[in-house]
Amino acid sequence: xxxxxxxxxxxxxxxxxxxxxxxxxxxxxxxxxxxxxxxxxxxxxxxxxxxxxxxxxxxxxxxxxxxxxxxxxxxxxxxxxxxxxxxxxxxxxxxxxxxxxxxxxxxxxxxxxxxxxxxxxxxxxxxxxxxxxxxxxxxxxxxxxxxxxxxxxxxxxxxxxxxxxxxxxxxxxxxxxxxxxxxxxxxxxxxxxxxxxxxxxxxxxxxxxxxxxxxxxxxxxxxxxxxxxxxxxxxxxxxxxxxxxxxxxxxxxxxxxxxxxxxxxxxxxxxxxxxxxxxxxxxxxxxxxxxxxxxxxxxxxxxxxxxxxxxxxxxxxxxxxxxxxxxxxxxxxxxxxxxxxxxxxxxxxxxxxxxxxxxxx
Numbered sequence: 001x002x003x004x005x006x007x008x009x010x011x012x013x014x015x016x017x018x019x020x021x022x023x024x025x026x027x028x029x030x031x032x033x034x035x036x037x038x039x040x041x042x043x044x045x046x047x048x049x050x051x052x053x054x055x056x057x058x059x060x061x062x063x064x065x066x067x068x069x070x071x072x073x074x075x076x077x078x079x080x081x082x083x084x085x086x087x088x089x090x091x092x093x094x095x096x097x098x099x100x101x102x103x104x105x106x107x108x109x110x111x112x113x114x115x116x117x118x119x120x121x122x123x124x125x126x127x128x129x130x131x132x133x134x135x136x137x138x139x140x141x142x143x144x145x146x147x148x149x150x151x152x153x154x155x156x157x158x159x160x161x162x163x164x165x166x167x168x169x170x171x172x173x174x175x176x177x178x179x180x181x182x183x184x185x186x187x188x189x190x191x192x193x194x195x196x197x198x199x200x201x202x203x204x205x206x207x208x209x210x211x212x213x214x215x216x217x218x219x220x221x222x223x224x225x226x227x228x229x230x231x232x233x234x235x236x237x238x239x240x241x242x243x244x245x246x247x248x249x250x251x252x253x254x255x256x257x258x259x260x261x262x263x264x265x266x267x268x269x270x271x272x273x274x275x276x277x278x279x280x281x282x283x284x285x286x287x288x289x290x291x292x293x294x295x296x297x298x299x300x301x302x303x304x305x306x307x308x309x310x311x312x313x314x315x316x317x318x319x320x321x322x323x324x325x326x327x328x329x330x331x332x333x334x335x336x337x338x339x340x341x342x343x344x345x346x347x348x349x350x351x352x353x354x355x356x357x358x359x360x361x
C-alpha cells in the first residue's frame with residue numbers, strides 16, 4: 001500500500017496545483033504492477049478494505065497540512081520502501097519540496113488501531129545484537145566493529161569472536177543463554193515426538209517459559225551496557241532518532257511528526273532531556289522515557305515464539321497430501337519442512353495513545 005499511498009498524495013498535490021498534472025499516474029501503475037507481480041487479486045484486496053479506505057480518508061488531509069506548514073511551490077512524493085529496507089532504514093516515502101529539500105517519512109497504516117504501534121520485529125538474538133552492533137542492511141545483518149565488514153548476527157562463532165576481541169567478552173554468556181533457548185525450542189517443537197501434533201495448552205505453557213527466559217537474558221545484557229547507549233538504540237528502534245518523520249493512521253485517528261505539534265514536541269522531549277528506565281514485566285521488557293516524574297512514552301518488547309505455520313491449521317478428517325511438504329499430513333500435525341522456520345520472536349510496541357499524540361477523527 002506504500003505505492004498506493006504515494007499515488008494518493010501525489011494526486012492531491014496535483015489538485016492543489018503543487019505538482020504537474022498526471023504526475024501521479026506512474027505511482028498508481030507501480031501499485032498495480034506490485035500487486036500483479038505478487039499475484040494479489042481484487043477479491044483478496046477486498047478482504048482488507050481498511051488499508052485503502054484509510055489512505056483515501058487521511059492522506060489528502062495530510063498533504064493539506066504539509067502545504068500549509070511548508071508553503072511549497074512544488075511537492076513530489078516518492079516510494080522508497082524497498083530500497084530503505086534493504087539498507088536497514090525505516091522510511092517508506094520521500095517528500096520532495098521545491099526540488100531542493102527531501103523529507104523521509106515512515107508510514108504506518110493500521111486496519112484496527114494505531115494506539116499501540118508495532119515498529120520493529122525480530123528474534124531474541126537479533127534484538128540482543130541490535131544493542132551491540134550497528135545494522136548493516138538486510139535481515140539480521142550487522143557491522144563487524146573490528147573490520148567494518150558485514151556479518152550475520154546468527155553466526156555464533158563470528159559474533160563471539162567480535163565480542164571477545166572488543167573487550168565485551170563478559171556479554172557472551174547472555175548470548176549463550178539465548179543460543180541455548182534456540183536449540184531447546186528446536187528440539188522440543190521441531191524434532192521431539194511430543195509435539196508431532198499441536199497441543200495449544202502445552203505449547204502456550206512452553207512458549208511462556210521460553211519468553212520469560214529470553215526476556216531475562218536480554219535484560220541482563222542491557223543492564224551491563226551504558227544507559228545512554230541503551231537509550232540511543234531504543235530511540236533508533238522506535239523511530240524517534242530524528243532520521244525520518246512519521247505518518248500514522250487507522251480508521252479513526254491519525255498523527256504525524258512534522259505538522260502535529262504534540263507529536264513534534266513529544267519527539268523533542270524524548271530525544272532531548274528524557275531519561276530511560278526499563279524492567280521486566282511478565283514476558284516483556286518495558287522501556288519508559290521520563291522527564292522528571294512525568295512519563296512521556298512507554299515501549300513494550302514481548303518475548304514469545306512465532307509458530308510460522310509449523311502445524312497444519314486446517315481442520316479436516318483423515319490425511320491430505322501437502323505438496324510443499326511432499327507427504328500426507330493430518331489436521332494439527334507438524335509440517336516437517338515448515339516447522340524448521342519456527343523461531344523466537346520479539347515485536348516492539350509503542351504506546352501512542354498514552355502519549356496523547358493521536359488526533360481522533
